[in-house]
Amino acid sequence: MINPINQDSVLPPPVGRFAPSPTGILHLGNLRTALASWLSVKAKGGAWVLRIEDVDRNRCRWELAERQIRDLAALGLESDGPILRQMDRGETYRAALSKLHADGLLYACDCTRKDLALMAAAPHAEDGLRPYPGTCRDRTLTELKPEAIRFRLPKGEVAWRDGVHGAQVDDPNRLTGDPLLHRRDGCFAYHLAVVVDDGAQGITEIVRGVDLRSVTATQIRLQEALGIPRPAYAHVALVASPDGARLGKRGGAMGIEELQASGLAIPQILGWLGHSLGCLDRPEPCIAEDLLRAFAWDQVPDQGVEFICRRAEKDLDA
Ligand SMILES: [Zn+2]
Incomplete structure (x- = not known):
């Protein structure tokens, strides 16, 4: 499989990141993504940084962020350098928004949530994502005010490579439509914060769940507009619970504390x-460093990983 993330031997050591939202505990699927991002850069002598994506301050709880940081540290995954908090980054996001505004790339959107819900779901959209149909895109924006502000995507497709899934050609206009960068409630929006922070932290590779694959082309367009270099991408499969549901989408997803409470030690979880x-051929107890030599993107499965919880429970019974 062609893999850009393995081909960067000429460049300085890579910088990877894990960027959880503190809206819940990190379940096994999240921890697996975090470990993949850590292994990918550490195997090449790179740095790994943590970022707390608490830009949506109404949904985020700092005590959950603290637990996420603690759980990652328990696995041996610790940020090289300060942990960025999006909540502290308003000035930087505002500056990025001003640049886009000066370049004439923004417009105000007064569509209500109801308007957006009435628009037909696109059949190609992943994960129930509805592309914004551009209802307001011909409006002009005279000044930046606390209102809903969207980025006017250029026409056309974006070609990019995924470390797990290979060559991709996406039209962000069909996948997301013009993304919201600033919300009516005064919060900066996810796409702006992610792209600006990846640039600020010098991120050269982004490893994240496959549920975000469909927004990658949109974020690449934003990088281009802001003059931020494009990182390499790898989207890893999600982990399903024994009934096939995505972990975290239902109650009962187990985090480190729950797994430990049910008798699994950290080395077993890492195994x-x-x-x-x-x-590893078999899930043998180990520490994170033990996995470095064997990690290779072409061995990471591109299909969903199933029943990790059940396998863990089986191990517990043994
Ligand atoms: Zn609108």
């Missing part, structure tokens, strides 16, 4: 995660 990422 399961390493095995699921193709680093």
Whole structure:
């Protein structure tokens, strides 16, 4: 499989990141993504940084962020350098928005949530994502005010490579439509914060869940507009619970504390995660460093990983 993330031997050491939202605990699927991002850069002598994506301050809780940081540290994954909090970054986001505004790339959107819900879902959209149909895109924006502000995507497709899934050609206009960068409630929106922060943290590779694959082309367009270099991307499969539901979408997803409470030690959890990422033939207890030598993107499965919880429970019974 062609893999850009393995081909960067001429460049300085890579910088990877994990960027959880503190809206819940990190379940096994999140921890697996975090471990993949850590292994990918650490195997090449790179740096790994953490970012707390609490830009949506109404939904985020700092005590959950603290637990996420603690759980990652328990696995041996610690940020090289300060942990960025999006809540502290308003000035930087505002500056980015001003640049886009000066370049004439923004417009105010007064569509209500109801308007947007009435617009037909696109059949190609992943994960129930509805592309914004551009209802307001011919409006002009005279000044930046606390209102809903969208980025006017250029026409055309974006070609990019995914470290797990290979060559991609996406039209962001069909996948997301013009993304919201600033919300009516005064918060900056996810796409702006992510792109600006990846640039500010010097991120050279982004490893994240496959549920975000469909927004990548949109974020690449924003990078281009802001003059931010394009990182390499790899989207790893999600982990399903025994009934096939995505972890975290239902109650009962287990985090580190729950797994430990049910008798699994950290080395066993790491063994399961390493095995699921193709680093180990069998889920043997290990520490994160043990997985570094065996990690290779072409061994990471591109299909969903199933039943990790059940396998963990089986291990518990043994
Ligand atoms: Zn609108």
